[in-house]
Amino acid sequence: xxxxxxxxxxxxxxxxxxxxxxxxxxxxxxxxxxxxxxxxxxxxxxxxxxxxxxxxxxxxxxxxxxxxxxxxxxxxxxxxxxxxxxxxxxxxxxxxxxxxxxxxxxxxxxxxxxxxxxxxxxxxxxxxxxxxxxxxxxxxxxxxxxxxxxxxxxxxxxxxxxxxxxxxxxxxxxxxxxxxxxxxxxxxxxxxxxxxxxxxxxxxxxxxxxxxxxxxxxxxxxxxxxxxxxxxxxxxxxxxxxxxxxxxxxxxxxxxxxxxxxxxxxxxxxxxxxxxxxxxxxxxxxxxxxxxxxxxxxxxxxxxxxxxxxxxxxxxxxxxxxxxxxxxxxxxxxxxx
Amino acid sequence: xxxxxxxxxxxxxxxxxxxxxxxxxxxxxxxxxxxxxxxxxxxxxxxxxxxxxxxxxxxxxxxxxxxxxxxxxxxxxxxxxxxxxxxxxxxxxxxxxxxxxxxxxxxxxxxxxxxxxxxxxxxxxxxxxxxxxxxxxxxxxxxxxxxxxxxxxxxxxxxxxxxxxxxxxxxxxxxxxxxxxxxxxxxxxxxxxxxxxxxxxxxxxxxxxxxxxxxxxxxxxxxxxxxxxxxxxxxxxxxxxxxxxxxxxxxxxxxxxxxxxxxxxxxxxxxxxxxxxxxxxxxxxxxxx
Amino acid sequence: xxxxxxxxxxxxxxxxxxxxxxxxxxxxxxxxxxxxxxxxxxxxxxxxxxxxxxxxxxxxxxxxxxxxxxxxxxxxxxxxxxxxxxxxxxxxxxxxxxxxxxxxxxxxxxxxxxxxxxxxxxxxxxxxxxxxxxxxxxxxxxxxxxxxxxxxxxxxxxxxxxxxxxxxxxxxxxxxxxxxxxxxxxxxxxxxxxxxxxxxxxxxxxxxxxxxxxxxxxxxxxxxxxxxxxxxxx
Numbered sequence: 001x002x003x004x005x006x007x008x009x010x011x012x013x014x015x016x017x018x019x020x021x022x023x024x025x026x027x028x029x030x031x032x033x034x035x036x037x038x039x040x041x042x043x044x045x046x047x048x049x050x051x052x053x054x055x056x057x058x059x060x061x062x063x064x065x066x067x068x069x070x071x072x073x074x075x076x077x078x079x080x081x082x083x084x085x086x087x088x089x090x091x092x093x094x095x096x097x098x099x100x101x102x103x104x105x106x107x108x109x110x111x112x113x114x115x116x117x118x119x120x121x122x123x124x125x126x127x128x129x130x131x132x133x134x135x136x137x138x139x140x141x142x143x144x145x146x147x148x149x150x151x152x153x154x155x156x157x158x159x160x161x162x163x164x165x166x167x168x169x170x171x172x173x174x175x176x177x178x179x180x181x182x183x184x185x186x187x188x189x190x191x192x193x194x195x196x197x198x199x200x201x202x203x204x205x206x207x208x209x210x211x212x213x214x215x216x217x218x219x220x221x222x223x224x225x226x227x228x229x230x231x232x233x234x235x236x237x238x239x240x241x242x243x244x245x246x247x248x249x250x251x252x253x254x255x256x257x258x259x260x261x262x263x264x265x266x267x268x269x270x271x272x273x274x275x276x277x278x279x280x281x282x283x284x285x286x287x288x289x290x291x292x293x294x295x296x297x298x299x300x301x302x303x304x305x306x307x308x309x310x311x312x313x314x315x316x317x318x319x320x321x322x323x324x325x326x327x328x329x330x331x332x333x334x335x336x337x
Numbered sequence: 338x339x340x341x342x343x344x345x346x347x348x349x350x351x352x353x354x355x356x357x358x359x360x361x362x363x364x365x366x367x368x369x370x371x372x373x374x375x376x377x378x379x380x381x382x383x384x385x386x387x388x389x390x391x392x393x394x395x396x397x398x399x400x401x402x403x404x405x406x407x408x409x410x411x412x413x414x415x416x417x418x419x420x421x422x423x424x425x426x427x428x429x430x431x432x433x434x435x436x437x438x439x440x441x442x443x444x445x446x447x448x449x450x451x452x453x454x455x456x457x458x459x460x461x462x463x464x465x466x467x468x469x470x471x472x473x474x475x476x477x478x479x480x481x482x483x484x485x486x487x488x489x490x491x492x493x494x495x496x497x498x499x500x501x502x503x504x505x506x507x508x509x510x511x512x513x514x515x516x517x518x519x520x521x522x523x524x525x526x527x528x529x530x531x532x533x534x535x536x537x538x539x540x541x542x543x544x545x546x547x548x549x550x551x552x553x554x555x556x557x558x559x560x561x562x563x564x565x566x567x568x569x570x571x572x573x574x575x576x577x578x579x580x581x582x583x584x585x586x587x588x589x590x591x592x593x594x595x596x597x598x599x600x601x602x603x604x605x606x607x608x609x610x611x612x613x614x615x616x617x618x619x620x621x622x623x624x625x626x
Numbered sequence: 627x628x629x630x631x632x633x634x635x636x637x638x639x640x641x642x643x644x645x646x647x648x649x650x651x652x653x654x655x656x657x658x659x660x661x662x663x664x665x666x667x668x669x670x671x672x673x674x675x676x677x678x679x680x681x682x683x684x685x686x687x688x689x690x691x692x693x694x695x696x697x698x699x700x701x702x703x704x705x706x707x708x709x710x711x712x713x714x715x716x717x718x719x720x721x722x723x724x725x726x727x728x729x730x731x732x733x734x735x736x737x738x739x740x741x742x743x744x745x746x747x748x749x750x751x752x753x754x755x756x757x758x759x760x761x762x763x764x765x766x767x768x769x770x771x772x773x774x775x776x777x778x779x780x781x782x783x784x785x786x787x788x789x790x791x792x793x794x795x796x797x798x799x800x801x802x803x804x805x806x807x808x809x810x811x812x813x814x815x816x817x818x819x820x821x822x823x824x825x826x827x828x829x830x831x832x833x834x835x836x837x838x839x840x841x842x843x844x845x846x847x848x849x850x851x852x853x854x855x856x857x858x859x860x
Contacts, residue, residue: 063433113617116429117372121565132603253441289445296441303434304423505729508720516716518700521733
């Protein structure tokens with residue numbers, strides 16, 4: 001019987017490495033100080049955001065410059081549930097996912113009427129609408145925003161250290177869950193369909209793939225994941241405002257930079273990209289707006305001369321994959337008597 | 338009653354400005370299927386160029402157009418030829434991401450050079466001049482001029498596209514770039530001319546923006562969104578449609594602002610989303626998306 | 627000895643990694659009509675595209691009127707005096723008939739062909755000059771495409787399958803005007819599936835088979851058997 005083989009030698013190495021890294025990261029509260037934990041948690045949320053954007057743009061071909069809509073939605077929902085309905089903040093994170101999915105469906109129906117770059121700007125308009133609506137909600141601080149009350153913060157865990165550990169592990173768990181879900185999706189038959197859509201949408205359609213439905217599902221799932229990540233991000237920040245919640249710079253520009261430089265359309269790309277982004281941030285941050293300028297320039301240069309990103313360059317050159325995602329048909333030929 | 342008429346009139350007139358934001362965007366999409374995410378930031382960039390020209394030469398803003406328009410046109414030609422031509426092709430990601438990167442670069446470059454301080458260009462007495470056109474109905478001189486210029490720009494673009502050799506070249510290259518080459522057209526040059534034209538319109542829009550209201554490096558994206566909404570409401574591929582689209586957007590915003598100042602922008606977006614929901618092809622569609 | 631108008635020497639042309647032409651050599655003299663025949667996929671259109679500059683050959687020379695043009699982009703090749711009537715007509719849908727003709731004259735080469743002359747050659751185009759080009763019938767579109775190419779006042783006209791999809795009577799009608807075109811001093815390369823028509827119109831024939839020249843010679847001297855053999859590679 002013929003089988004499909006996913007793993008390669010490099011992916012065996014990759015999986016082993018990832019397992020080691022995960023163990024080290026899980027133990028971080030033991031070896032890392034407060035600042036390290038905060039930094040790692042922030043990096044992990046960006047890995048999640050970037051992987052989700054990568055799934056949307058790099059696999060489903062839906063380029064969105066408006067994912068900040070869901071980041072802010074998740075954040076505001078967390079604050080609303082925790083402050084106004086007495087919901088435990090961590091539970092609120094898990095509610096944010098399905099809630100965002102519900103909102104994403106009618107939105108998708110609307111903006112899927114636009115194509116290509118016009119779709120992208122449409123997602124931006126949606127984010128703007130969310131931002132404007134948020135600034136109208138006076139009970140959550142209106143235009144200037146609001147801070148999470150002490151009572152809510154304490155309800156997460158009794159000591160500050162425990163809170164930091166819990167939030168850190170949440171971030172780790174979220175990033176692992178997002179990546180794990182992506183690997184599972186890509187190894188499934190839907191993942192094969194997605195790769196087909198990415199390569200040639202028309203051909204995929206004529207092969208019976210319901211392109212519209214698959215794109216809708218991906219859009220909704222990504223919205224849910226993004227909202228949960230957004231809820232966690234603002235739980236970490238302890239303060240929310242319309243401009244920070246729906247910031248194009250923070251939640252779209254940086255994410256796009258990460259995915260483009262790391263490698264779009266590859267699951268390893270956002271991980272590499274996040275590392276590069278944070279290295280750049282640590283070294284360049286005091287340059288102010290020049291730093292953003294440099295990032296924009298780097299993204300353009302990479303897009304034009306290394307469109308597959310750093311991982312794409314390396315992986316294509318050496319034929320690597322860090323996770324077992326490729327498909328190789330192994331034929332068993334019958335022996336002739 | 339006259340209050341609402343005045344409000345609607347204001348909305349119509351600012352619609353002209355939005356139509357100018359949209360015209361440059363629409364032109365580029367028509368000729369080379371490129372959506373320039375940096376379009377709004379280029380409008381702001383033009384405003385700053387006008388600032389430099391007016392403070393440097395003492396010219397008033399509207400006269401400074403004589404310098405600003407050619408400068409922006411040249412920048413457009415160089416930008417297309419040097420950078421954006423490389424992004425054209427079947428893949429939609431490169432032009433989108435490169436122009437997005439460009440948007441970030443322009444915003445932050447302007448921030449570095451000019452700081453986040455709000456600026457405005459002074460056009461003199463004409464800014465406060467108003468006419469009473471009917472009982473209790475007033476029109477500002479500047480908004481009226483701006484609307485008239487918008488109509489003239491769109492009429493001019495229509496004329497160029499349908500009655501000149503350059504317009505023929507644009508349409509042919511947009512239809513079939515490789516057969517256009519068989520006619521002796523260098524498509525790299527044609528695309529660059531289209532971008533030069535687009536930025537010439539952007540220059541006019543930028544100067545009017547700068548005279549009308551305060552501007553700073555961060556307001557670009559909102560102008561892009563207004564232009565984009567005007568294009569979609571009016572219908573892809575129709576220049577006169579973008580005028581209608583701009584007017585509808587302007588009127589929606591004016592009505593929204595009257596209900597509650599915080600609702601101005603929201604009203605515009607809701608009008609856009611409503612059109613998208615009920616008449617996604619816009620009012621005067623010429624091409625499919 | 628007179629210089630050839632066009633001389634191809636051992637052209638190799640590729641679509642990406644796929645090689646479409648293998649060492650093709652060909653000459654055209656001034657005032658000559660040369661036919662290129664062959665089965666589908668033999669490389670006939672590729673040959674014309676290479677000459678026109680749409681597909682620069684990877685190896686080999688193209689010399690036109692004494693100058694090497696193989697590396698020139700298509701818009702430069704037109705200016706040198708080679709015009710292509712592309713396969714499938716490919717008129718510009720956004721332009722009217724007259725605008726299609728006018729844009730053919732974009733390169734502003736001097737010569738006998740003008741809007742009036744093209745309308746004189748194909749009067750039906752004049753009647754429909756302001757209509758969208760794609761609203762014309764197949765035969766009329768073919769005339770428009772030929773007229774568009776003529777407007778650039780070429781010295782060498784390349785015609786890619788002008789009989790494609792047209793009724794035989796229309797094809798005969800179009801071919802009947804070719805002598806007038808050649809009479810003005812133009813040379814022609816016609817790519818044709820319709821072998822009978824090709825042999826009637828041309829003085830010299832090349833037969834391509836899977837990207838190679840399988841047969842060449844004066845039209846009068848080639849036998850039906852030799853053509854069949856070359857065409858099908860039997």
